[in-house]
Amino acid sequence: MPDFPINGGCHCGRVRYEVLAAPLSVQHCHCSQCRKGFATLSAQGAVIRRADMRISGEEALTRYRTSSSFEYRFCGVCGSRIFAYEDSEPTLMYFMPATLDGGAHPGHPAERESHIHVASKATWDRLMDDLPKFEEASPDEIVSDLMRQATQGRQTRL
16 A cells, blocks of 8 residues: 555656645446547446545646537646546546556455456456456446446446
């Protein structure tokens, strides 16, 4: 477990942040939107209370909505995706733990890490670890009420 605070930021350094406490959970998302948006097989998001995050350089952030209720914020200079927000969760947010300085561990509880949306993963993506795997959303993911209704009953673990 890291000593808090821990720091991170975008590639060019215009946007910096300080994590004041451990995230609640981390998800490795394999959905097609994350694959396209992050240009990788999966994207990692750490759920944290907004009060446990300090951000500087916010004026450099650009916003992009992937749905009517979900927004990413990324550096408008270097393009690094750093944060995400679900409108229906005003006290929570995501930060992308790969942007932590020096590859620091985000500090989340080990039992609160999982793979999500594995039903739509790339055909050649091989999940070789023993983390829990969910076909769609996980109980720890920040999801809108509409998404909850759509995936209700489909939170099957693989």
